[in-house]
Amino acid sequence: MKVHHTIESLQSDLLTIKKAGKTTAFVPTMGNLHQGHLDLVKKGLSLADSVIVSIYVNPLQFGANEDLSTYPRTLDDDLFALKELGAAHVFVPTDEIMYPEGKEVHSKVSVPKLGDRHCGASRPQFFGGITTIVAKLFNIVQADISIFGEKDFQQLAVIRKMVEDLCISTKVVGIPIVREDDGLAMSSRNNYLSSDERMIAPTLHQTLLAMKEKILEGVEYEKAETDAIDALNNKGFVVDYLNVCNSKSLEPATSSDKELVILAAAMLGKTRLIDNIELSLK
Ligand code: AMP
Numbered sequence: 240m241k242v243h244h245t246i247e248s249l250q251s252d253l254l255t256i257k258k259a260g261k262t263t264a265f266v267p268t269m270g271n272l273h274q275g276h277l278d279l280v281k282k283g284l285s286l287a288d289s290v291i292v293s294i295y296v297n298p299l300q301f302g303a304n305e306d307l308s309t310y311p312r313t314l315d316d317d318l319f320a321l322k323e324l325g326a327a328h329v330f331v332p333t334d335e336i337m338y339p340e341g342k343e344v345h346s347k348v349s350v351p352k353l354g355d356r357h358c359g360a361s362r363p364q365f366f367g368g369i370t371t372i373v374a375k376l377f378n379i380v381q382a383d384i385s386i387f388g389e390k391d392f393q394q395l396a397v398i399r400k401m402v403e404d405l406c407i408s409t410k411v412v413g414i415p416i417v418r419e420d421d422g423l424a425m426s427s428r429n430n431y432l433s434s435d436e437r438m439i440a441p442t443l444h445q446t447l448l449a450m451k452e453k454i455l456e457g458v459e460y461e462k463a464e465t466d467a468i469d470a471l472n473n474k475g476f477v478v479d480y481l482n483v484c485n486s487k488s489l490e491p492a493t494s495s496d497k498e499l500v501i502l503a504a505a506m507l508g509k510t511r512l513i514d515n516i517e518l519s520l521k
Contacts, residue, residue, distance in 0.1 A: 486499055
């Protein structure tokens with residue numbers, strides 16, 4: 240496995256792979272890898288000849304009061320895990336490489352509307368930061384396939400839309416949420432939870448499961464949302480949003496929608512947790 244710190248070094252090796260007629264899969268991450276990330280890499284290994292992983296904590300997607308400086312960075316462990324798994328190349332750029340003249344004056348990519356609701360409403364800089372860095376990484380790597388987790392359901396939808404709108408020639412593949420045994424969706428931010436909070440955290444997933452059942456039994460979306468928010472607040476969460484949506488548009492679900500997703504974000508102490516669950520009314 241080769242670790243690259245410059246675009247030139249990575250692209251020179253990628254050219255060799257291309258010339259040999261081999262296919263590539265790309266997995267962008269912010270590091271602090273857990274099984275969720277590693278499942279993306281495994282998927283890549285099953286779909287392509289070589290897997291390229293990027294590890295970059297992108298400052299452009301963090302708000303002024305968010306956790307950029309404290310975001311967990313565990314590069315040595317990450318590289319060890321990727322090597323064990325069989326990733327071929329890891330791209331670990333610095334801010335100077337990605338934003339040579341500073342992030343403020345860097346060209347930006349945005350996906351309006353789809354990125355405005357949910358996480359986009361409470362984190363206005365978030366999706367613009369993601370689409371800008373992912374578009375740049377897509378252009379650098381030019382992989383046949385790019386793999387993302389459904390844990391970040393809205394992010395996956397935004398990236399699919401960007402790829403379609405901008406005719407980016409990579410095939411976007413999503414993989415299911417990887418969870419801890421108690422149902423908590425794996426996340427680098429779970430490291431922030433105190434031991435008491437960690438015990439409460441799976442309630443988010445349990446609440447979404449219960450909500451799904453209620454909706455399938457015919458409970459109205461608004462009532463299901465209000466009950467779930469009350470249940471989470473009673474457990475100590477501060478709910479940011481919890482919405483029953485059309486799974487494609489991510490707009491509030493209407494009675495004619497059949498494919499739904501419940502999207503949720505909630506603070507537990509200082510930790511922001513997100514989760515989602517899909518349901519089909521067919
Ligand atoms: P991050 O490092 O948080 O930016 O995530 C990098 C990629 O890993 C994204 O495509 C995420 O959706 C995906 N990912 C993170 N956590 C999980 C999880 N628990 N299950 C599946 N994919 C995940």
